[in-house]
Each structure stands twice: as C-alpha cells, then as structure tokens.
Amino acid sequence: MGNLLEILHKEVVPAEGCTEPIAVAYAVSLAAELLEEEITGIQLHLSGNIIKNAMGVGIPGTGQTGLPIAAALGAVVGRSHKELEILSGLTQNELKLANDLLDRKLLKVEIMDTPEKLYIEAQVKTENHTATAILAKEHTNIEYLALDGKKVTPKKSKADCGKPGLSDTEAYEGSVDRIFEFISTVPNSDLSFLLEGARMNKAISDEGLRGDYGLQVGKKMNQQSAVNLFGNDVANRIIAATAAASDARMDGSAMPVMTTAGSGNQGIACTLPVISLAELLGKDEETLARALALSNLVTVHIKHYIGRLSPLCGSGIAGGVGANSGIIYLMGGSLEQIKHGIQNTIASLSGMICDGANSTCALKISTSTNTAIQAATLAMNNIAPTTKDGVIFEEVEDTIRNMERLVQEGLGDTDKTILNIMLSKGGAK
Template structure:
C-alpha cells in the first residue's frame, strides 16, 4: 500500500466530540476496565495543551462542558474499544452516574510537567486496586498500562513514548509535489472511502445550520436579513456551511465528525469548503475524492511541522491551507497554482493562535475558510507572495518548514500564557479542580 494512502486511512477517522476530552475519557476507560468494584477516585496528570483544549468544549450527549464530565464518563462506560467514539450513545443514567462522581469530588486534575504536547496519565482507584493508563503523542496512542504496580503494556514492562504507526510515518508523508502526484494517479476505488466523510461532515454542517449551536456563526451567516451583510453568494454559503459544522461540534452535538490528523475541527476545516464548492460546481465523486485526498494530505503535511497540539491553530492554518489546495484542484488549477495557494494562505493565517477548543473555533474556521478562498482566487491568477514577504520563502516546502520554526523558536511561552489566562477566569474546569 502506498504510504500516503496508508496515512489517509489511519488519519482520516470518525470521532464523536472534541478529541482532547474524548482522549481523556479513553485513557480513564482503559484504566477503569482493569479494576473490580466501585471507583473511589480518578487522578489525571495532563499536558497544558490537553487542558487548554478540553476546558471549554461541549461534551456530546451531556449538555455539559469540560474535562470532569468527560473523564468520569470514561470510568462509567468502560468501552475503550470504541476509542474516539467512546462517548457515543450515552444514556441519561450514565451521565447521572458520572455527575455523582463529580459531586462526590472523586476527580483530581493536575498539570503535568512535561515537554510532551499531548500527554494524558489517568490513575483510577477502586477499593484495594489501582490502574494507570498513559497516552502520549497522539490521541489513542497507549504507551503504558498497569494494575497494582504490574505492567500490562508494553509487554517488556518499560513505559516509553514511542510514537504510534501514524506518527512514525511523518518523515514519509512526502512533499507537496509527491502529494499532488499521488492524488492524481491513485485509483479512485482506493480513495472512495473519503466520501464517507462527505456524508458525515455534511450532516453535522446541516445540523449546525438548522439548530442554535454555540455562537451560531454559520446559521446567522446563511440567513438573509438586514443584519447579515454577507449576502447570498457562493463564498458566503461555503463559509456558513463550514462554520456551522464547528458550531454544532463545539457545542456538544452527538453527531460524529470525520477527523483529520487527530482533530475534528481540522477535518471540518479542510473538507467542508471542498465539499460545498464541489456541489455548487456539479463535480463528480471521483474529482471530489481526489480533491479531498489533496486537502487532507496537505493539512497533515503542515501539521507535521506545527505539531499535533500547538500554540498555533491547526484548524485555521493547516485545515485552511488544505481546503485552499482542494479548492484550487476543483477549479482545475495546476501544481504551481496549488503552491501559490499554499503560500497565499500561510501568508494570511500564520499568526492565528489556538486558545483552546470552544465555541469561538467556529469564528476561526470561518476566517480560515474566507482566507482559503481569497488565496485560491489569487493563485488561480498566478499571484503569490515572494521571499520578500514575511515568513514566506520562494520554495513552498521552506515556507511550510517555517511554521515549525515559528512554533519552536518564536512561541515557546505562548501555550503557558494562554492557559494561565484561561485559568485566571475561574470555573473553566466545568466543576473539576486543578
């Protein structure tokens, strides 16, 4: 199997709810499944990025936000085999059980002193028993599992932080040139599965447009009234459809989303503009699948450099740039024009920070979608910034690599500052302690 096809199959997967709190629920469930009897306490040690992205987001099927309800539900449902869909189909009884655990103050959350951006350590206690599960580097990458001091995983007994297979393949994800060649030549049947994401992400977009989720960014942009200055043009419709999906997801809709590189919002940002444009242009399923393969792979390529979790907004920067590439491909653009589009989009969005997962993600995705279409329009007219312009270099791969420098060299304290600002407001843990 071609490495890029393998990556698509591993990195484009369904999830229900924001992936950071869902990953916490998954870790707690892994530990709780090892125990017998009633759970007496849950201790979490989490990296700052996990806390930042889990504090203000709605948890599907609960009407609640934050880490506490996600973590305690992991102990209640005990179905780690569902991974990122672990909280699907919750019953009210399960939600009530989880809230009882919160009310009885069985949950303790602490910030882990670690350089690892994605780190979740869950230690769960019952009477006379203790189990620990550790995830690192990616949302479902189990690196350690133990019960009563006996290591269950890995079998050699040593906890480690080896990346899972998708992370190990980072160096093989190729350049923009290689991605473009792949999406043009891969047999359609091999990438037809991407159309499952079309149905899934379109459904939650429609839900967001019809309902009253979050800030209602997409819904209000789509409505024609005297207070909507966006009009009823193609661009406004695409922005509204994309933002609406994030509105619904961030406000706790129980509908699944097809994720990209560990994030549902990235999946929304890089696919829905392409899906909406393809429908308006009457493009067939094969062209749409190839455009989606391009948008997803470009998103992953950029994420390789800015990080799985980052002080930069992955949905805006990586997802928006991926969408831009898919849009240009649908418009019949060349490889050079796709590169122009990447340069244009990064020039526009490179400073967008991530201040956690919450309702305003829909605003950032709307901004990124607008930037992607603006950048595509310039690219189709062969317009692109040059090395005279900010962080842009003449070669597109050098520009993408600059995103890594921006994160590592320029934004070392940004995550900590954002988290401190968020925590200073109080009550952000949704009832838990930090």
C-alpha cells in the same frame, strides 16, 4: 512521504465530540476496565494543551462542558474499544452514574510539567488496586497501561491495525509534489472511504445551519436579513456551511465528525469548503474524492511541522491551507497554482493562535475558510507572495517548514500564557 494511502486511513477517522476531552475519557476508560471493584478515585495528570483544549467545549449527550464530565464518563461507560467514539450511544443511566461520581468528589486534575504537548495520564483507584493509562503524542496512542504497576498489553489501536510502524519522519515529511502525484494517480476505489467522511461532515454542517448551536456563526451568516452584511454568493455559502459544522461540534452535538490529524475541527476546516464547492460546481464523486485526498494530506503534512497540539490554530492554518489546495484542484488549477495557494494562505494565517477548543473555533474556521477562498482566487490568477515577504520562501516546502520554526523558536511560552489567561477568569476550573 511514506505510503500516502496508509496515512489517509490512519489520520482520517471518525470521532464523536472534541478529541481532547474524548481522549481523556478514553484514557480513563482504559484504566477503569482493568478494575473490578468500586472506584474510589480518579487522578489525571495532563499537559497544558490538553487542559486548554478541554476546558470550554461541550461534551456530546450531556449538556455539560469540560474535562470533569468527560473523565467521569470514561470511568463508567466501559467501551474503550470505540476509541474516539467512546461516547457514542451514551445512555441517561451512564450520565447519571458519571454525575454521581463527580458529586462524590473523586476526580482530581493536575497540570503535568512535560515537554510533550499531548499527554494524558489517568490513574483510577479502588480500595485495593490502581490502574494507570498513559496516552501521548497522538490521541489514541497508548504509551503505558498497567494494573498495580504491572504492565498490561493493550489491544491494538484501530488506526494502527495492519499498518507498518512508520516513524514520524518516514511517514509525514515529504512534499506537495508527491501528494499531488498521488492524488492524481491513485485508483479511485482506494479513495471511496473519504466520501463517507464527506457525508458525515456535511450532515453535521446541515445540523449546525438548522440549530442554535454555539455562537451560530454559520447559521447567522447564512440567514438573509437587514443586519446581515453577507450576501448569498458562493463564497459566503461555503464559509457558512463550514462554520456551522464547528458551531454544532463545539456546542456538544452528538453527531460524529470525520477528523483529520487528530482533530474534528481540522477535519471540518479542510473538507467542508471542498465538499460545499464540489456540490455547487456539480463535480462528480471521483473528483471530490481526489480533492478531499489532497486537502487532507496537505493538512496532515503541515500539521507535522506545527505539532499535534500547538499554540497555533491547526484548524485555521493547516485546515485552511488544506481547504485552499482542494478548492484550487476543483477549479482546475495546476500543481504550481496549488503551491501559490499554499503560500498565499500561510502568508495570511500564520499568526492565528489556539486559545482552546470552544465556540470561537467557528469564528477562526470561518476566517480561515474565507482566506482559503481568497488565496485560491489569487493563485488561479498566478499571484503569490515572494521571498521578500515575511516568512515566505521561494520553495513551498521551506515555507511550510518555517511553521515548525515559528512554533519552536518564537512561540515557546505562548501556550503557557494562553492557559494562564484562561485560568485567570472568574469561575474557571
């Protein structure tokens, strides 16, 4: 599975705001920074998955939702070097400039007919020049950057600095066995950076439990009242803490999140159940770091087959399976029990669809966290589905690979259908 420590450093990175609209802001910024004259137009060509995941999500520091304000901010902030933290430190003057740009009707958005699920093409124009930036496959992967059709060499991505050019197959295909061996033997000092991510995600969880964000899934589950059927047991405290982080993030909190495999919600889904359980069990930092390495790497492994963007909910399925693995590790489970947990979780969650980034992500994440806990409990009792059951195969790697087959063969038109339903709503833009 390539160098697993390199994969962790590449795939576990901070971001402020939902990664799809933030990636749009990043692409626009890359192009805008090549221009010196006043901007006269911005044209976006986007894959359907980008539009689906950017329509309904809050943009940090703006009180607004969706692609337009994200794209406009990219044109004015001028700090593409921050990549997915490009809106960090947003000022009121920058927000005013962005809204002025939108008021001038300079932004046009079109769906791009492309097989690439993650595709962002931003053309920024002035009276005399046109700059173009194309991101594809990954949120910060610059495939093309040009001024007036002449290619410009982009600065190297932070995520790629010092990393070998591993292909997808070399880097991400592998096995749960190898992941477990790695997290069991890697020097603890090499994993210490994951604890910073834990502190980051715990902070936004606490913010979600305090504030009135989104649907308040986590906050209301955490409050004890006559209309709350959830108790104050360990499971519900973990579920509430995890959902609350998504509540805050989807509603535009300006707090950063440590992402996993290109998604903040995936980072939340695969880490916060592990962080919360480690705290409740009084585990030390080394045990937590190893559990987080396991949960993140299992999530990345499964995302390789589901796809970077997908008709399936990566946060719920990949994040839920990753969380399940980390939970079992904290409970003292064996490699075989971790495999049981993966089988249990996939059997429960494999049909969860993605209908874009929005407030209901917290609902999906609460469901997946509950499933991860349930699946871990069964796994610790050595219970798992068999080859007689649905998409489950005897070998866990075959079951994981079935997720790719499900997406490619079974759900080919699902994304298009979901997006059409979303666009059919009155007032949808």
